[in-house]
Amino acid sequence: MLVPLRRCLIAIVLACLPAPLAFGQEAAVAAPAPESATTAATVAADAPVRTDVTTADFVRVVDQVAEFAARHTAAGVLLVVDIDNTLLAMNQHLGSDQWFTWQDGLLKSDPDSPHLVAEDFPGLLEVQGTLFALSGMHPPEPDLPEHIKAIQDIGVTTVVLTSRSDDFRNAAQRELARNGYDFAKSALRIDERRGLFLPFDPALPDAHGLSADIIETIKDRLSPVSYSGGIYMTAGQHKGHMLQTLLARAIPDDGARHESRTFRAVVFVDDHQKHTQRVHDALADSPMDLATIRYSREDGNVAAFEASDKRQEVNGWRRLQRAIDTVLMQ
Numbered sequence: 001m002l003v004p005l006r007r008c009l010i011a012i013v014l015a016c017l018p019a020p021l022a023f024g025q026e027a028a029v030a031a032p033a034p035e036s037a038t039t040a041a042t043v044a045a046d047a048p049v050r051t052d053v054t055t056a057d058f059v060r061v062v063d064q065v066a067e068f069a070a071r072h073t074a075a076g077v078l079l080v081v082d083i084d085n086t087l088l089a090m091n092q093h094l095g096s097d098q099w100f101t102w103q104d105g106l107l108k109s110d111p112d113s114p115h116l117v118a119e120d121f122p123g124l125l126e127v128q129g130t131l132f133a134l135s136g137m138h139p140p141e142p143d144l145p146e147h148i149k150a151i152q153d154i155g156v157t158t159v160v161l162t163s164r165s166d167d168f169r170n171a172a173q174r175e176l177a178r179n180g181y182d183f184a185k186s187a188l189r190i191d192e193r194r195g196l197f198l199p200f201d202p203a204l205p206d207a208h209g210l211s212a213d214i215i216e217t218i219k220d221r222l223s224p225v226s227y228s229g230g231i232y233m234t235a236g237q238h239k240g241h242m243l244q245t246l247l248a249r250a251i252p253d254d255g256a257r258h259e260s261r262t263f264r265a266v267v268f269v270d271d272h273q274k275h276t277q278r279v280h281d282a283l284a285d286s287p288m289d290l291a292t293i294r295y296s297r298e299d300g301n302v303a304a305f306e307a308s309d310k311r312q313e314v315n316g317w318r319r320l321q322r323a324i325d326t327v328l329m330q
Contacts, residue, residue: 095131240282
């Protein structure tokens, strides 16, 4: 009975939701930012490279990976990529990254707003889970899955690092696979049990790549994470520090534990500046070359949503909620 019910709900949600956004569709109010270098590569030949750029074209990521691979071999390069508005974007604003940010902001600034879909943050996460389960997603650029495959085919290790929690793993894996991504085949192997685990132990500084000082500042927000099939679900925690904890668990093919400096270069891609900055700061003292790339392809759609009255999304959720309640009560 679950499969017919899910099919019924999917049919309902498709009827309730706004029309899909086209591949690469951008609003006139704010086109994607052109590529720009905000931090030049390190000049000294013997110092690690530090590059920070913004680009709307994923080919810039491919070029950066190729540059590091030529310098260190493909096996020495790690590519880390976000999901939402990077590898995939929602087919409508409702349930998108920008919609979730708006709802989270309303909870904090206007908790009595009639536009809220939930009374608190856990309730918002529950609604987001429903929308993830029922909605489709697409790559911001149609050929983005082929770019990822090309990078994997030359032997580069790839990791998906998302702020989503493990509760949303099934929906993420479904949409990644449906759009032609496969991160399991080039995943980083780690020394950790399957399922949920804590990214670090506050009582054991340096055991998982974080100093006692860093742990002291983030231990109150410690939450379980999961890593499987090359997808690291970090539950909204600091992406720079979460990457450090993953690298500290890395193991090579012979099964022996090793340090993250086995990788000679890291390329990190995310649509949010705060995340690229956090990774840049977290790996500032690393001997590895580092390129942080803010991927701006969805900036136009984000700006269009932010400038709108949100009426379409508010009404869409209300129709969807009524439809779900009706189906589940039958």
